[in-house]
Amino acid sequence: MPVAHTLEGPLSVDVLGRQDPELAEILLAELARQTTTLQLIAAENFTSPAVLAALGSPLANKYAEGYPGARHHGGCELVDVAERVAVDRAKALFGAEHANVQSHSGSSAVLAAYAALLRPGDTVLAMGLPHGGHLTHGSPANFSGRWFDFVGYGVDPESGLIDHDQVRALARSHRPKAIVCGSISYPRHIDYAAFREVADEVGAYLVADAAHPIGLVAGGAAPSPVPYADVVCATTHKVLRGPRGGMLLCGSELAERVDRAVFPFTQGGAQMHTVAAKAVAFGEAATPAFTAYAHQVVANARALARSLAAEGLLVTTGGTDTHLLTVDPAPLGVDARTARGRLAAAGMVLDTCALPHPDVRGLRLGTAAVTTQGMGETEAARIGALFATAVRDESAGRRVREEVRNLTGRFPPYPGQ
CATH class of the missing domain: 3.40.640.10 (Type I PLP-dependent aspartate aminotransferase-like (Major domain))
Structure with a gap:
């Protein structure tokens, strides 16, 4: 009788682990990275288990x-x-x-x-x-x-x-x-x-x-x-x-x-x-749940923008209509590359981007992934405060990282995995 499905779930690496433990370890490490840090890259998200199942079909x-x-x-x-x-x-x-x-x-x-x-x-x-x-x-x-x-x-x-x-x-x-x-x-x-x-x-x-x-x-x-x-x-x-x-x-x-x-x-x-x-x-x-999600993504982005502005960062265009925003960390005394490094050490993953000024770079971040995890405007505002703390004070990275870990632990993208 043919085996219809050899995996316990879409994120299971049991089969891969037996065949190629080296790659299985990498996959598990990446899953841990994604689920214990804040994914604020505007171009990234968490797919559903059903999408992952189709990809592995x-x-x-x-x-x-x-x-x-x-x-x-x-x-x-x-x-x-x-x-x-x-x-x-x-x-x-x-x-x-x-x-x-x-x-x-x-x-x-x-x-x-x-x-x-x-x-x-x-x-x-x-x-x-x-x-x-x-x-x-x-x-x-x-x-x-x-x-x-x-x-x-x-x-x-x-x-x-x-x-x-x-x-x-x-x-x-x-x-x-x-x-x-x-x-x-x-x-x-x-x-x-x-x-x-x-x-x-x-x-x-x-x-x-x-x-x-x-x-x-x-x-x-x-x-x-x-x-x-x-x-x-x-x-x-x-x-x-x-x-x-x-x-x-x-x-x-x-x-x-x-x-x-x-x-x-x-x-x-x-x-x-x-x-x-x-x-x-x-x-x-095409579902009502996705419609609610899309509107929550925007609400979270606006809450994050307000929080960052209140912390002293320069938010371009004064806010956002979408899932993404760009900010200049210069008012906090650091350039974009330094800020991204401090944020990475604190468990907050995002990108730098060009700003419409000669030779000036800023930070681009988005709320699609954290919204998929179930976070709302309260969490988005808190992310803004943690963001500013990590950028201002390099020595605060470990403390912020622990709070990030606690936050992501409350909102797992794949519950039960």
Whole structure:
């Protein structure tokens, strides 16, 4: 009789421990790290056990180049069903006419969007990297900066908000083939209608890089780019709380171009275990519980922002509309890299980021993961106080670390594991 399931649970490493104890030890150590420190990286979250189960499923064995009903490999009858479920759930969740769920990452999704709409050498208007743009928005170290002519817009130096007058002026001057709206560290909602208006004026495609806010969109806690953008690029992790991967949403008129840009132009076979895990995440995101979660993520981020501001840190734009915020620790007497080191020693994991000032870096943090753990605004405010204590006083790291350990112990991401 075949063994249907050899693991005790999605986080069990019993089988791996018998086969490869060295790797099992690493996995267990990583689980301990994640569950005893505060995960404040804005791009990270805890997936559900169901998502993890799909990722560790036999679908990982299957080659499936192509699309449902038109694969280049045999034996795809069941993975075709899984992909159709993922596509249908994504379309329903975001109100899109077409969804491609095969992209391996957010960067892969952006590459496919460019491949569908642009040719090498075309001009693209996107947020400049010093103001919060992503590598795929024109970095010279990335394919985007090597293949296309990027022009960067920025934020107002006083308010920290996107300078839409500058966006319009640059669009009129450079006549880009595409305009990209989206950022890795902009804490406010994007005005997609304003970008659509400029794109229409200059005859440009509008690409929304919604990797960060798409989970909030799914939960009704952020405006949707789908009605405005020609193509929406997104990740399926972050606030959406699915597996690490990407997806694209578009209208039916661009569906074939987008699909062909993913396969065969930019990547080969889909990772069917990941596609199935995306389907699980889309199903979870369509529930009232996820809607409540998404709104709590924002409430927690705002509580954290207020706490940090009260402690003397400079919170950019004066707060946040989303799951993330960026802060300058300089008022506490340290630079961002020093602050990140002190916070890491205290059990608080986050990133540095560019701030819209020459040669100034800040700290980027988010509340998606701690909200998944069940923390609320009271805990978010306390995290802000612990954050400031650790940054101000290097000698307080051990004391803060103990309080962090107590806090995470009260809110385990995987109870019972």
